[in-house]
């Protein structure tokens with residue numbers, strides 16, 4: 001009798017991913033050092049070696065975020081796990097939150113805040129633009145929210161929202177200031193303490209050179225005080241010495257930052273089973289960035305981003321948006337008239353093994369997004385992408401001067417001493 005649950009023999013072969021150069025808006029090709037760190041064997045959750053690794057990871061991420069915040073730790077999950085953890089822990093049903101939306105990920109902040117039961121107020125900019133501090137302050141004064149939540153770099157539009165002045169505005173108006181810097185950290189300036197952020201969350205899969213699956217966050221004392229008021233300890237581990245907060249219990253168990261702080265803190269109160277392999281990877285991402293130096297990494301992203309953008313422009317392609325306002329690590333480029341955008345992406349992938357990005361929402365079908373980030377913010381990766389794209393576009397009938405893209409990029413590298 002045949003086994004109705006038997007699987008095809010082909011499925012019993014191990015998965016072997018094809019070699020790819022990931023030059024889209026993220027994820028990007030992982031730094032081999034991170035892969036190596038992630039292949040290490042597990043240790044037990046309360047092994048002193050594990051505790052040490054967690055403490056070191058907190059210290060390393062303080063360097064990445066540029067903060068003295070004690071509560072700088074990892075949320076297990078992709079970047080949106082960090083967003084959910086911050087918002088569900090800061091917001092109680094009915095609390096007001098202001099979200100300035102300038103791309104897809106602003107909409108994501110609104111959606112998550114709505115699910116927290118918050119009263120969500122949005123202000124909008126056309127995709128490709130960012131907000132001035134005055135526009136945000138005017139909205140804060142009118143709405144008087146508990147939290148301002150704003151994306152720093154929105155990969156959907158490639159734009160970088162200036163945050164420098166927002167912390168002071170929030171502090172003056174008694175508002176908690178949160179930013180999602182997933183796409184921008186490590187490749188663009190980010191100053192948690194100097195810019196007076198109360199909460200920040202990121203992911204590994206952009207300029208930090210890692211895979212997605214861990215979301216580093218950092219919390220100011222003000223944010224921690226708000227969360228501690230809602231402290232709750234699970235019945236199975238609570239003792240007579242534990243004191244619960246007087247506020248409403250946080251609506252998620254997995255993303256309860258009070259419990260997660262108790263787990264990363266000295267008491268090591270049991271919460272989830274640590275995603276140890278991701279912890280190893282996240283620790284290595286931070287180590288690599290700090291070993292290079294944050295300022296050096298930002299400058300590296302600037303140079304390779306500029307070589308890519310100017311190389312594309314020299315190929316008779318039009319760049320999307322105000323280039324002075326975009327992130328260093330990703331550029332939008334209009335699909336030329338008469339060229340089938342998806343056919344070009346397929347040829348790049350299938351003929352050259354290079355992935356470039358499509359786009360969402362109002363930009364869907366209009367632009368490609370090309371990243372130069374993390375491990376792929378490198379000269380050889382940029383030049384290979386430009387050469388391949390030139391060949392694919394030539395075959396698609398796009399008119400351009402031969403070698404203009406790669407020559408322009410090489411000239412930039414010569415000027416920059418790379």
Ligand SMILES: Cc1ncc(COP(=O)(O)O)c(C=O)c1O
Pocket residue numbers: 026078079080081105151153154155156180181182183203212213
């Ligand atoms: C700015 C920003 N926020 C959030 C996310 C969501 O991240 P994840 O897919 O890791 O949950 C992304 C992913 O591209 C992003 O670019």
